[in-house]
Amino acid sequence: MRLRPTPTAAARPATVAAALLALLLSFLVLTPSAEAAPTGFRVQNGRLLEADGNDFVMRGVNHAHTWYPDRISSFAHIKAKGANTVRVVLANGDRWTRNDTADVANVVSQCKQNRLICVLEVHDTTGYGEQSGATTLSRAADYWISVKSALAGQEDYVIVNIGNEPYGNTNYTAWTADTKAAIQKLRNAGFDHTLMVDAPNWGQDWAFTMRDNAASVFAADPDANTVFSIHMYGVFDTAAEITDYLNRFVTAKLPIVVGEFGHDHSDGNPDEDAILAVSQQLRLGYLGWSWSGNGGGVEYLDMVTNFDPNQLTSWGQRLFNGANGIAATAKEAAVYSGTGGGDTTPPTAPGTPTASGVTSSSATLTWAAASDATGVTGYDIVRVSGGTESAVTSSTRTTATLTGLSPATSHTFAVYARDAAGNRSPRSGTVTVTTSSGGSSAACGVGYRVTGSWSGGFQGEIVLRNTGTSAINGWTLRWTFPDSQRITSLWGGTATQSGSEVSVAAASYTATIPASGSVTLGFTASRSTANPSPTAFTLNGADCSVS
Numbered sequence: 001m002r003l004r005p006t007p008t009a010a011a012r013p014a015t016v017a018a019a020l021l022a023l024l025l026s027f028l029v030l031t032p033s034a035e036a037a038p039t040g041f042r043v044q045n046g047r048l049l050e051a052d053g054n055d056f057v058m059r060g061v062n063h064a065h066t067w068y069p070d071r072i073s074s075f076a077h078i079k080a081k082g083a084n085t086v087r088v089v090l091a092n093g094d095r096w097t098r099n100d101t102a103d104v105a106n107v108v109s110q111c112k113q114n115r116l117i118c119v120l121e122v123h124d125t126t127g128y129g130e131q132s133g134a135t136t137l138s139r140a141a142d143y144w145i146s147v148k149s150a151l152a153g154q155e156d157y158v159i160v161n162i163g164n165e166p167y168g169n170t171n172y173t174a175w176t177a178d179t180k181a182a183i184q185k186l187r188n189a190g191f192d193h194t195l196m197v198d199a200p201n202w203g204q205d206w207a208f209t210m211r212d213n214a215a216s217v218f219a220a221d222p223d224a225n226t227v228f229s230i231h232m233y234g235v236f237d238t239a240a241e242i243t244d245y246l247n248r249f250v251t252a253k254l255p256i257v258v259g260e261f262g263h264d265h266s267d268g269n270p271d272e273d274a275i276l277a278v279s280q281q282l283r284l285g286y287l288g289w290s291w292s293g294n295g296g297g298v299e300y301l302d303m304v305t306n307f308d309p310n311q312l313t314s315w316g317q318r319l320f321n322g323a324n325g326i327a328a329t330a331k332e333a334a335v336y337s338g339t340g341g342g343d344t345t346p347p348t349a350p351g352t353p354t355a356s357g358v359t360s361s362s363a364t365l366t367w368a369a370a371s372d373a374t375g376v377t378g379y380d381i382v383r384v385s386g387g388t389e390s391a392v393t394s395s396t397r398t399t400a401t402l403t404g405l406s407p408a409t410s411h412t413f414a415v416y417a418r419d420a421a422g423n424r425s426p427r428s429g430t431v432t433v434t435t436s437s438g439g440s441s442a443a444c445g446v447g448y449r450v451t452g453s454w455s456g457g458f459q460g461e462i463v464l465r466n467t468g469t470s471a472i473n474g475w476t477l478r479w480t481f482p483d484s485q486r487i488t489s490l491w492g493g494t495a496t497q498s499g500s501e502v503s504v505a506a507a508s509y510t511a512t513i514p515a516s517g518s519v520t521l522g523f524t525a526s527r528s529t530a531n532p533s534p535t536a537f538t539l540n541g542a543d544c545s546v547s
Contacts, residue, residue: 040155041194043225046253048194048285050334051156058117058257058285059330060085061303061319064293065107066096066123068307072110074291077309079114079420080378080396081320082327086111087119087161087259087287092143094135095124105150112157114377115336115420119196119259119287120151121161127202130168137163137182145189156335159194160186161259165231167200175200176213180220187222196227198259203231211245214254229259231289232275234268236261242274250282257285262301263315264489269457269524272489276324288319288326300491300522309378310395311508314494321391327380347372347417350379350398352429360407360436360540362474362511366399370417370425377420384412384430403474403511407541408437437541443468444544446477446537451522457488458531462521464539466513472539474511477504477521479534485527492521 040051050056060083063074067089078086088107090099099107104120111118122143128134140163144151151158162182167175179197186195197217199205210217210228218226228249236242249256258279263272279286292307294300303316312320320326337344351368370376378396382389392413393400405411412432417425447463466472477493481500493504510519537544 039192040157041159041225043194043227043255046250046255048227048255048257052334054334055283056117056285056333057283057329057331058085058119058287059083059326060087060116060119060286061288061326062087062089062260062290064089064290066091066099068293069099069103071293071307072106074307075110075114075116076377077304077307077396078291079116080309080418081394082330082418083116084330084332085117085119085285085287087121089123089164090120092122092124092135092140094139095126095133098143099147101147101150104147108150108154108158115332117159117333118154118157119159119161121164121196121198123164125163125166127168128166129170129172129174134168137166137178138185140166141182141185141189144186144191148189148191151191151193155193157333159196159227160191161196161198161229162186163198165198165200165203168202172200172207172209175209176217179217183217183221183226192223192225194225194227195221196229196257196259198229199231201235203229203260204233204235205230205245206235211248214249215252218254227255227257229257231260232258233260233262233265233270236270236275237268239271239274239278242271243278246278246282246284250284257287259287260289261286262289262298263318264300264491264524266297269488272318273323276319276322280324280329288315300489305507305509308508310393310397310400312393313507313509314490314492317393317494320394327391327394344423345373346423347376347419347425349426350415350417350428353413353415353431355431355433357401357473358433358435359474361405361476361506362401362403363405363411363433363435364399364401365413365415365431367415367428369398372417372419372423372425374420376417378418380416380418380424382414382416382427384414389414401508401511403506403508405433405435405474405505406476407435410434443542444472444537444539446539446544446546448533448537448546450531450533453527453531456528457524457526458485459522459524462523463518464513464521464544465518466515467545469515471515471517472513475506475513475539477537477539478502479537481534482532483528483530485525485531487523487525490521490523492519495523 065088122140124135125140199210261275292302292304294302305311347370350370353365353367355363357364380394381392412430414430415428445465445467451461452459487495492510493507495504
């Protein structure tokens with residue numbers, strides 16, 4: 001926080017010397033502690049700290065609030081999945097409908113109510129210089145000044161991300177000067193918040209403009225309270241590129257977060273496993289794109305289907321429940337749950353679940369609600385095998401439908417409850433479900449085709465048809481690749497691969513295939529020179545015809 005001068009009355013000549021001497025002595029005495037106590041988040045030694053000095057590592061997602069203002073329940077659902085941060089898409093009115101001061105204040109309130117840190121961004125700057133209608137960082141700064149009353153006093157809870165991906169691939173070298181000017185405009189307007197700045201080149205900084213000028217941009221902030229944000233899509237498709245980029249900031253003691261990333265993209269296939277692993281290793285924040293509502297051909301980046309928290313996509317399952325994911329690594333901000341009187345009491349255990357609707361590959365569990373003084377926000381369903389557990393799914397209700405179960409197998413499940421502070425209850429009792437043996441032979445048909453290929457990789461499509469007379473409720477599709485192909489991402493289900501054998505469990509939104517109906521899966525995969533197609537598929541253990 002900067003110290004600003006205040007006007008004083010002119011001193012009388014007889015007291016000037018004494019006043020000057022007193023002023024000099026005050027500087028000598030106060031210089032070591034002259035900087036005012038921080039009012040919220042701050043950067044120190046390359047790390048993002050809360051006001052009390054706690055290190056804060058973002059673990060969260062992006063939410064497209066400006067296009068879906070009615071989906072206000074998403075904040076609670078994102079929290080229930082374990083996130084500690086949400087990056088909220090806003091608009092200044094130059095390109096999309098403006099989010100006014102009242103709406104911004106409500107967004108901040110929702111973040112605080114759900115114990116989330118709010119990263120607020122203006123999206124209208126996206127691709128400036130290349131994208132028609134995109135606006136400048138200066139205009140974005142003007143917007144923040146216009147809604148300042150909604151942000152004043154919220155420095156503990158809000159980080160201001162000045163503008164999303166503020167340059168495309170045209171004239172992007174102007175990013176440095178424009179970013180410095182926007183930072184200084186906000187500081188001069190009295191903003192003491194931590195500021196976040198996105199990279200140019202559609203956020204991916206492939207020309208290293210942000211990387212090579214980050215030190216001078218940071219130095220241009222009189223509060224020394226700016227965080228850099230890199231968006232990792234197709235440019236960051238190898239672990240080496242991800243590690244090198246992030247390590248350069250860490251070595252320079254400049255704060256960096258991965259402000260957006262996905263498991264796939266039209267410009268290439270990012271290495272999401274490396275992004276998560278390296279971020280965890282370096283204790284850097286990450287914010288996946290995005291909760292729901294994607295369009296324009298990137299619908300596969302939705303983490304849940306149609307904003308339903310109980311319909312995790314394969315990407316959502318990976319980000320929330322996979323290795324180095326949100327559920328395993330997120331820690332709630334100390335401003336909500338720190339030592340200063342935060343909630344540390346867990347909910348009571350949920351009731352022992354009961355099973356219904358058991359098929360060859362799915363079952364529905366229902367349980368009695370847990371109780372908690374501040375309210376239960378969600379439930380985690382786990383598979384129990386001996387003394388080990390593995391995450392299956394989560395739910396904001398007291399029921400969940402599990403899909404992708406192996407046929408003719410006994411499965412044991414239990415449930416935990418979570419409250420708003422992230423406290424987890426004792427485990428419920430267990431229930432054992434035995435799935436049926438699966439459908440009959442020739443009740444399914446599979447169409448497999450390669451839709452695009454490139455050196456070392458390809459994209460494929462599988463159409464799974466129900467050729468029987470009754471609906472398929474829950475399924476697992478299996479096949480064996482004839483060469484060295486390996487799935488790198490898949491939408492429409494959750495893929496696992498061991499050697500050349502692939503198993504795909506249905507997503508919640510593809511689990512039911514009506515009689516004579518079909519579902520379509522898409523995937524990307526790596527390959528060697530050859531790329532022969534699989535010749536045999538089984539669905540729930542039964543052979544499918546192949547066409």
